[in-house]
Amino acid sequence: MAEEKSLLAVFSDLDPAADAIEQLRMLGIHDDCMNVISGIPVTEAMLGRPSQWTNVPRLALGGAIAGFLVGAFLSFVTPNMYTIMVGGQPFAPVPPAVIVLFEMTMLGMLLSTFLGVFLDSLFPNYRPMHYVPEISDGKIAILIECPPPDAQKVTEVLKKLGAESVNETEAQHL
Amino acid sequence: MADHKHHTSHEEHLREQHLMLDPMPRGKMNEMVMESMHTTSWKFWLVFGLLAALVAYALFYKWGVMILEGLGVAGVNRPSYWGIFLVNTVFWIGISHAGTFISAILRVFKAEFRRPFTRAAELMTTFGLIQAGFSIFMHMGRVWLSYWLMPYPNQRQLWPNFHSPLSWDLLAITTYLLSSTMYLFLPLIPDLAMARDRTPDGTWQKVFYRILALGFRGTEGEWTHLRNALNIFAFAIIPVMFSVHTIVSWDFAMATRPGWNSTIFGPYFVVGALHSGMGAVVMVLAVVRGTMKHMKYFIRPEHFEAIGKLMLIISMAWGYFFFNDYIVQWYGGDKWTKELLHWHEAGPMGWMWFGMLICNVAIPWAILWNKKWRSTPWLLFLVGMLINVGMWFERYIIVPISLTINRMPFTWRLYQPGIEVWLGIGTLAFFILLYMAASRLIPLIPVWEVQEGQMAHSLKKYGRETVVAVSDLE
Numbered sequence: 001m002a003e004e005k006s007l008l009a010v011f012s013d014l015d016p017a018a019d020a021i022e023q024l025r026m027l028g029i030h031d032d033c034m035n036v037i038s039g040i041p042v043t044e045a046m047l048g049r050p051s052q053w054t055n056v057p058r059l060a061l062g063g064a065i066a067g068f069l070v071g072a073f074l075s076f077v078t079p080n081m082y083t084i085m086v087g088g089q090p091f092a093p094v095p096p097a098v099i100v101l102f103e104m105t106m107l108g109m110l111l112s113t114f115l116g117v118f119l120d121s122l123f124p125n126y127r128p129m130h131y132v133p134e135i136s137d138g139k140i141a142i143l144i145e146c147p148p149p150d151a152q153k154v155t156e157v158l159k160k161l162g163a164e165s166v167n168e169t170e171a172q173h174l
Numbered sequence: 175m176a177d178h179k180h181h182t183s184h185e186e187h188l189r190e191q192h193l194m195l196d197p198m199p200r201g202k203m204n205e206m207v208m209e210s211m212h213t214t215s216w217k218f219w220l221v222f223g224l225l226a227a228l229v230a231y232a233l234f235y236k237w238g239v240m241i242l243e244g245l246g247v248a249g250v251n252r253p254s255y256w257g258i259f260l261v262n263t264v265f266w267i268g269i270s271h272a273g274t275f276i277s278a279i280l281r282v283f284k285a286e287f288r289r290p291f292t293r294a295a296e297l298m299t300t301f302g303l304i305q306a307g308f309s310i311f312m313h314m315g316r317v318w319l320s321y322w323l324m325p326y327p328n329q330r331q332l333w334p335n336f337h338s339p340l341s342w343d344l345l346a347i348t349t350y351l352l353s354s355t356m357y358l359f360l361p362l363i364p365d366l367a368m369a370r371d372r373t374p375d376g377t378w379q380k381v382f383y384r385i386l387a388l389g390f391r392g393t394e395g396e397w398t399h400l401r402n403a404l405n406i407f408a409f410a411i412i413p414v415m416f417s418v419h420t421i422v423s424w425d426f427a428m429a430t431r432p433g434w435n436s437t438i439f440g441p442y443f444v445v446g447a448l449h450s451g452m453g454a455v456v457m458v459l460a461v462v463r464g465t466m467k468h469m470k471y472f473i474r475p476e477h478f479e480a481i482g483k484l485m486l487i488i489s490m491a492w493g494y495f496f497f498n499d500y501i502v503q504w505y506g507g508d509k510w511t512k513e514l515l516h517w518h519e520a521g522p523m524g525w526m527w528f529g530m531l532i533c534n535v536a537i538p539w540a541i542l543w544n545k546k547w548r549s550t551p552w553l554l555f556l557v558g559m560l561i562n563v564g565m566w567f568e569r570y571i572i573v574p575i576s577l578t579i580n581r582m583p584f585t586w587r588l589y590q591p592g593i594e595v596w597l598g599i600g601t602l603a604f605f606i607l608l609y610m611a612a613s614r615l616i617p618l619i620p621v622w623e624v625q626e627g628q629m630a631h632s633l634k635k636y637g638r639e640t641v642v643a644v645s646d647l648e
Contacts, residue, residue: 039200039364040626041397043647052398060406074325078333096337099421103345106414107352113406114356118388120399125389133371135392136364138200138625174370174389 004033004145006130006171007154009163016162017140018047023157024144033145039136059116060109067108071101128171139164185633185640191476193624194286194631195642198471203624206468207365207617208372213467214614225607233600237312240593245315247593254577254589259313261569262598264443265450266306266605267347267422268565272451273299274354274415281408286644287480289627290472293362293620294462295455299354301608302454305601306347312597339424346414346421353414357407360400363390365617382615419447426572432511433503433576442495446565449492449534452485453561458609460555462618472619475549482548485557489538496534514579522588523575526567533564 011017017036024034031050036042044051075097085091117123130143146154155166189195198206240247250257276295280288311317323344327333334341367390370383390396423443426434436442456478463473503511518527537560542548574589612618626647634643 036394037392038397039368039392040622040629041401042394044394044398046647047394049394052394054395054398054402056399056402057406074333074336078325078327078336081327082330082332084332093337096342099342099417100336100345102417103342103349103414106410106417107345107349110349110353110356110407110410110414113403113410114360117360117399117403121388121390121396123388123390124385126384127389129389129391131391134201136200136368136371137204174367174384174387174391 003148005148005151006169007144007146007151007158007166008130008132008169009142009144009158009166010132010134011140011142011163012138013162014042014046014140017142020142020158020161020163021047021049023161024142024154027150027154027157029144029146029150029154035143037131037135037141037143039138039140042140055120056113056116059119060113063112063115064105064109066112067104067106068101070108071097071104074104075100126173128173130169130171131174132169143169188633188640188642191474192631192642193290193472193474193476194627194644195633196471197625197628200621200625203619203621204368204372206471207619207621208369210467210469210619211369211614211617218465218610222607222610225603225610228603229600229607231600232596233308233604236593236596236600240312240315240597241317249590249592249594250574251587251589253580253582253585253587254574256313256577257574257589258570258591258594258598259309261566261573262601263306263309263313264422264569264573265566266302266309266601267419268302268443268447268450268569269454269562269605270299270302270306270350270354270451271415271419271444271447272455273297273302274357274411275448275451276455277357278408278411278415281404282412284646285480286627286631287477289623290619291455291459291477292623293358293365293616294458294618296354296358297609297612297618298451298454298458300351300358301605301612303347303351303354304608305605307351308601308604309598310347312594339421339428342421343425346418350414350418353407353411357411360403360407361620361623362616363387363400364392364622365620366390367392368621369617416444419443431576432508432514432579432581433572436499436503438495438499438502442492442499445488445491445495446568449485449488450562450565452481452488453558453565456481456485456554456558457562460551460558462613463551466613466618469619472624475551478551478554479545479549482542482554482557485538485554485561486542486548489535489542489561493535496531510579510581514576517579518571518575521575521578523571526575527571530564530567530571533560534568537561537564 009020011020021034021036025031034049036047036049076092079092083091132139132141135141142158144154151168158166248257248259250259273295276288277292281292311320314320323334323341325334325336325341325344336342363386366383366387370380370387373380373383420440420443423439427436427439429435459473459477459481463469500515504515507515518524538557541553541557547553574591578586578588580586630645630647632643632645633640635641
């Protein structure tokens with residue numbers, strides 16, 4: 001099987017980019033073979049793209065549970081490791097434990113949210129990638145993987161729809 | 175014809191007033207932000223050098239002296255064992271609250287005016303917390319034993335006491351420092367990528383931005399993960415922020431001392447923190463706008479006006495909590511509490527008590543009600559500075575002054591600060607120094623957020639009136 005070609009089409013505006021995505025789909029290019037790269041967060045709805053999956057909320061929940069368990073360990077288990085009974089005072093009281101539980105739960109949740117972005121986005125990633133610096137200057141790019149025989153047709157269609165440039169790209173260091 | 179002219183001039187006026195209605199091409203905005211980072215005059219380096227020297231002397235040399243000589247060189251002594259170190263700890267944690275308040279609360283409530291200065295405020299949070307950490311370590315005296323605070327067992331499997339407010343402090347401040355640093359970094363990634371793309375190859379800056387941008391390109395997936403994470407952070411960091419200063423207040427309120435044992439100390443401290451934090455934000459914005467290239471485009475009188483309104487509301491809330499705390503103790507307090515209240519007002523430091531009320535209440539109320547005045551950057555800088563002086567006074571009154579009066583009159587003695595004055599100046603200089611360094615290394619304006627806001631704003635006509643319309647792009 002021939003290797004797929006990577007084309008990077010750069011648009012100056014959102015509307016032609018959204019039209020181009022629709023047209024590419026009609027040409028038989030599957031959504032999985034396209035990726036939109038932009039300098040600001042453009043929602044899937046604006047581009048007519050399927051929703052992106054993210055694990056970040058689930059990881060946040062997992063982190064919160066882990067943090068809660070650490071808090072419970074600190075509040076209720078550690079006093080048992082070296083028992084000091086103080087007259088008139090409860091051994092492992094709940095009200096102070098609420099504070100420890102809260103702080104550790106929040107810390108767990110926020111740390112795992114942060115790490116979730118790294119895991120889901122595969123950060124840090126310093127390998128060569130398909131990219132043009134104009135994207136951070138406000139351009140919208142569509143990265144297309146297509147079979148080599150279709151490349152010419154795809155390029156023509158995208159140019160007709162207002163692409164500023166459509167180039168076969170080599171992955172490069174950013 | 176005249177009507178058309180009127181509408182055009184009204185529209186022009188709106189665009190001039192509001193950054194969100196005055197868009198520029200993204201490339202141009204990027205260029206402006208990069209230029210603002212790279213344009214430095216000799217005055218910048220002069221101030222930077224002087225501050226570096228001050229930090230070296232006042233913070234590190236004097237701290238070294240205190241470590242060698244012991245805490246005896248500081249003014250803390252019976253009965254005021256808590257002095258300026260803890261005043262500064264509370265003060266810096268207070269300053270750090272503005273970043274989260276502006277960035278998270280205003281993000282949650284979709285207050286659009288926040289967009290250009292969220293990062294400037296978030297930086298204050300991280301740098302303020304670093305100074306708070308320094309102040310706590312100074313207060314410890316034997317700072318090389320600070321690892322004893324960490325939650326791990328000693329040789330006899332004895333763990334720290336998690337029923338102590340001081341242990342809660344460690345957990346809360348650590349959580350807040352880590353969270354606010356992560357919350358600063360996440361929205362910075364796209365701007366670091368922008369800086370990477372605009373920096374020539376072969377320079378150390380290119381390597382710096384390349385490493386920190388983590389390979390961010392702006393793919394759909396990357397934006398989705400980032401947006402989700404920012405939403406979670408914006409909601410979750412708000413209770414963390416509230417908890418930090420509440421727990422700091424419990425360091426005092428849990429003790430059955432006159433003047434401290436108050437159920438209202440938690441919210442009173444939180445509002446106080448927001449008061450000083452907002453004052454500090456407005457000072458930073460006025461300096462950034464006045465000294466950095468192109469910042470007049472991004473930070474406009476509308477932003478000072480909006481922050482000024484918040485400052486006025488917070489000042490009123492502070493006045494309310496202060497009076498609530500005061501009246502209950504004045505009405506129903508025991509003999510020693512009444513003695514303390516009298517000492518606050520009529521003692522040798524009474525000028526500080528009245529100064530606190532003038533700076534925190536009288537001046538903000540006298541100035542901030544007026545739209546024109548609260549839109550004037552230099553005037554707001556002045557108000558912000560006075561609020562910070564007033565809030566520092568407040569912490570000084572709560573900590574060493576209140577410790578002077580206790581239930582053993584033979585121990586009463588007015589606190590006289592020693593080396594801690596230098597160390598306090600050192601933390602202030604270090605805060606400014608860090609901020610100046612950051613202003614040259616990272617984009618202070620979150621360009622992608624500004625552009626996103628500009629996309630969402632438009633002018634719409636209702637009948638003959640042109641009004642600002644905002645779309646929810648999420």
